[in-house]
Amino acid sequence: MDISSLSETNFNSTDWINTNFRNFEGKDKNIFISSFVSKLQLYVQQVNFAVEDTSQQLIGNLPRIIKDVKNLHSDVESLQQRMGQVRSEVQAVQEETGDCMESLEKLNRLQTKLQVVKESLQESDGWGNLISELEDSFERNDLMSVCEKLVSLQKSLVAQEKLAGHSERVSQVEDFKNRLEALASPSVVQAFSMSDLTNSQKYVKIFEGISRLPQLKQYYRAVQKTSLQQQWKETIELADNSNNFLLNFYEYLAENCQKQVKWCEQVFGESSKDQPFLILTEVLPVLQPSRDTQILQILKNSNEKLEILEKFANANKTFVNQLNSLLNNNAVPLSKDQTIALSESVFDYFQKFIQQYPRIEESHLFNQIEKVSFGQTNAGDSIHQLENSNKKIFDWQKEACQRCEVITGDLSLCKLIGILNGFLSKVLENYVKTQRQLNLSIHSEQNWTLLQNCMSLLQCLSDFQTRLTKFEKFLYEKMASLEEQITNYNSSQELTIFSICERSELKRLLTSIRDYQQKRTDPSAIGFFPSIYEALKASFIETHDISLTILLSPIEQQLRNIQPHDNANNPAGFDMPAFSFAPQECITQIGQYLLTLPQHLEPLLLSPSPLLKIGLEMCNIKYSQSIPCADVLLSLVVEQCCVMYQSQILQIKTLQAGAAKQLSVDIEYLGNVVEELGLSITLQLSQILNLLKASPENYLSSSAGCEPRLVTAVRQMRNIISTE
Template identity: 60%
Template sequence: MDISALSEPSFSAADWINANYKKYAEENGKKDGATATSFIQSYVAKLQLYVQQVNYAVEESSQQVVANMPRIAKEAATLQCDVAMLQQKMRTMRQEVAAVQEETGDCMATLERLNTLQTKLQAAKESLQESDGWGNLLAELEDCFERNDLKGVCDKLTALQKSLHAQEQLPGHAERQTQVEDFKNRLEAMASPSLVQCFAESNLEQSQKHVEIFSSIQRLPQLHQYYRAVQKNVLQLQWKQALELQVTDSQQTPHQHFLTHFYDQLLEHCQRQLKWCVQLFGDDSSSEVAQSQPFLVIAELLPALQPTRDTHILQLLKTSNERLELLGQYAQANQSFVLHLNSILQQSNIVLPSDLHRQLGEAIFEYFHKFINQYPRLEETQLSTQVDKLLSKQATPSDAVHHLEDSTRKLYEWLQQACARCASITNDLALCKLITVLNGIFKRQLENFSRTQRQLSLSLGSNGATGTGAARSENWSLLQYTMSQLQCLTDFLLRLHQFEQTLHTRMTTLANRLQVAADGHSIDIYQTCERSAHTQLLASIADYQAKRADASAATSADSLGIFPQIYGTLKTYLAETHDITLNILLQPIEVHLAHIRPPVESHTSAGINMPAFSFAPQESITQIGQYLLTLPQHLEPLLLSPSALLKQALELCNIKYTQAIPCADVLLSLVVEHCCVLYQAQILQIKSLPASSATQLSVDIEYLSNVLEELGLTINLQLSQILILLKAAPEQYLSLSSGCEPRLVTAIRQMRNIISTQ
């Protein structure tokens, strides 16, 4: 029996009994009631025996514990007494130590004071010894100066510095220190001619000797200044040579390349000097100082060039007709120079100090910011000149409409070129100002649409004076022109929408570059923006983005917040052009309606009411009907399968064109609506309407209704009510007029001279 399982934390009596029973049954080879009874008896007996053993062991352990308790208590009391004695000894020892410290404290203070006095006496002794040799050193130093012995002067001056340090405790130290500084100045003046010559000739061996001299007198910063001054003089001479080369050999070396040529020389010089400085100043305590010297030369040189870059470029711009192209060349030269500088820094694993990093960027780009500020004005001048050539001066509507198609394409080509120039010249820093310029350019281009629209209106007016066949043919031509005008306007609108999306993308990119410029490790133009300009530019971009978020996005032709006024004007032109289209189609109807007069009493028998079938429609109304029946054959060629542009233009003009029916049917329905309105207005102008005239007018309306039914359309509600009121017998007029507009009921009643019974 496995007794150890009883002490396990997850012990289960049922599982344990079942497991032992299974094992017991396997040993006996059978499972039945007898086996179970035998298993229970056997295991119960064993468990009882185990319990007895446990009880015995517990009882024995208890007796041992009880027997040992007196001894444990006695040992604990003894240990407590020992602890008390130890505490007493420690208190006594602490008192003795305190007494010793009190007795010896004064002695230790005296020893320390004596040691300090000894140190001061030793320093004073050394100072006096050095003071005795100070005069000798001065004499030897003067002798070396007289003999122009540079090495001797350096050695004596080094010794003099050590002597000065040793005499720090003696009176007159400040005067001696001033005297040493004067000797350093004399040494520097004596060494400067040969030093400048060594730097100019790039003589490494002689230059290293001068580095040792200036290091010994602790004047390495002055040595660095000499180095930079020499290099700047060399580069300033190269700058003047580049400008002279531009003047004397301008045909072989175009003047827009002089800046690139000088930048190339700077890059070559920087790479050479970088290696030379590492060799020369390599033993310097900080290698970063040696590596930064060629870049510091560039940072100090560029703002100090004579003549300055901006002065010379301004002179060239005054004599050039391609100012934007020249600025693009100079901007590209700046960008290329910076890219190569960043490449040199990256390849050499050089990390410039943050102040030098910013100084270098400002030295390269700061002069060019004045040209960035001038760029919008130059761009406006060029675009205005180009747009002036596009202003339509065509004599006929046909030529004017065709000119619009070509002008829209050219305008957006020029705008894309302007945006490309903005990116290449200003890195999009002038993008927001360019948008302001473009607003004015768009307004000037819209004059073309306005002028063409006026030509169409005037042409329609001149044709309206006569109703001849030639005029009718001219109207169909005008209809084609208005359709072309609608397409041009929509094309302009869609191009404008796409142009705005491009501008928003570029503004977002610009904002990201401006925000990360401060933390960038590469030199770029965005780091050199003034804080106020930087803040203003980000605010302008945020304003445009907010306007875009607020703009409606219902259709693809909605404004994105950059040119909302242009969008509004274009949509106005679309609506007006569509109105001209309707006027063209309605003009023959208006001509015929103008000939309609109050029907004359054709039947003189006053007491006889003639039946309706004896009346025929008047000639004017039949001409209107015939015209309406011929409209589909004129409209379908234009609108049966309209282009995507024309379809979108019509949808912008009237929401009915968005229905799933042909555009020709929609336009025909609009013409019919206006025709009914015009006819209704003509009827309401009648003052008096005898019975036979009312019958004649009702026959005319019914004829028009039948014509419209053939076209799949119906007269409007007002004409339907007028027809009911005209056909109503006087005695039934009140009852039949129920549900009609009161205005119409009163007007027809007065025309027919029906006495109101109310």
């Protein structure tokens, strides 16, 4: 039996008994229980003996423990009494010696003041000697000796701070510093001009000694600015009227800046690596002649203004990328304000060209569209020209967007969208001109050729709209990218063109971008070019109407020949049977024409191209049904034919009984023809047929369910007296 588990903290009697029981599995249970209980009783007895023994020992030791506690208590009381005595003695000593300590402190302060005065007097005695030695060093032009003496004077000046005439001595030391600076300045300029590392480091020590290191850095910046200004003039002269002068100068600046960062670190120390960048910030805005003046001269003498601006904008961008790389690689710690100032020094001169860019781009785009000839006398040639121009138009627009990104960093993107609206409106004018050509050709050219031209124009319009939709998606992506760049600008430490914009201007630009994005998500809005989409929709419908006019032109000519049947052959006014009437020739001509339409329409519309299908659906929602487009167009022709026939009928003033029968026969014939085409005449024409066939006696009852307007018109034609 394992009794070690009885002392465990998580002991469980049930588990322990079950575990021991499983160890005796297969044996007699009664034997196990009696044996297990006997062992437990034995262990309990042993525990009782051990507890009793321990209790006896504890009882025997209690008197000794009580005695020790009493002794400890008496010792504590004795210690408390002794501590009280010591406290009293210390308090008495403090009272006796307090006045003495205060006197000692006063004496110590007086001694310190006397010591300071003594040292000041000693320094004052040595001041004249130092002045004399300093003058000797100035006469010998010994800069290091002058510096050493000035350092000693500065220390002596601090020691004489409490003596009278201190301010005069301060002025005297500053005068000596000015003389030293004036004496050293020619050599300093020469050392900086020659990039003489040894002498430059020597002058740093001298100027540090006299606490004028900032003035030494000013000398360095002045030398560098003069050198860079001279380099700029030489670069312009060597450029010989080419457009590479700015790029060449920027390359020199980047290379020089990289060298100067290392040189400044060696001369001025790790914290002065920003000096070359501060020099660029100061020198670029004051270059003579200015960068913008040079560019303006080139623009005046060139017709390729956008290409020139792109070239100089790329030079700016390349230079800024080089500077960002130098800043990152050399871990130069420019503050946010210094970063903005450096960015402005690079881009600020170019701001006037960014403002001029939209006007130049607009002129360029409209010149492009003028070069494409749309003055074709033949409509088919004009449509072919339009088909060829679609790709060019959107290529030109993408090129304009790319130029906008390069030249303005997309800051003029919203203005460019306004320009593109005008440009696309100009393009759509050519579609309108072509539609006019088609309209004028309806009665002068073969109908089927014109119909083919209309379908081609619809397909061309659909191609234009599809390209416009893709172009809008491209613009939305540019908008999203621009928004991200502007949003990240405040947290970025890199040089960027956005630094030339005021914060309010960037906010306005962000607002414009978000307005455009809101339009994209608004189902009722039509993207960047709402007026263009409306004009396109009108062009789709107009072109489709021209197609219908072409197809209806022969029908319209025949309908003009419809005249009321006179009663010359029936002077007695006998009521002739219906079988004695035959359809008029003009109606049979219309019927034959309608029956030939499918064979002309199916080659064009049986399997229309995807673009033509889209164009047709823009014209009429019926084309989106799962029936052939040729059948839809045929149904529209039939519907319009019925409307025209109905209009022609309603123009008749008087209709005799024979004429009414003749007209009803004509309508029935047309209905049969239309039925052969799988269609039916309009409800209004069907009602007119019923009203024409109704007898005068039963006219009122037969007109039930017909439109009142038609009932009245036919009744007046037939001279039926109303019984109402």
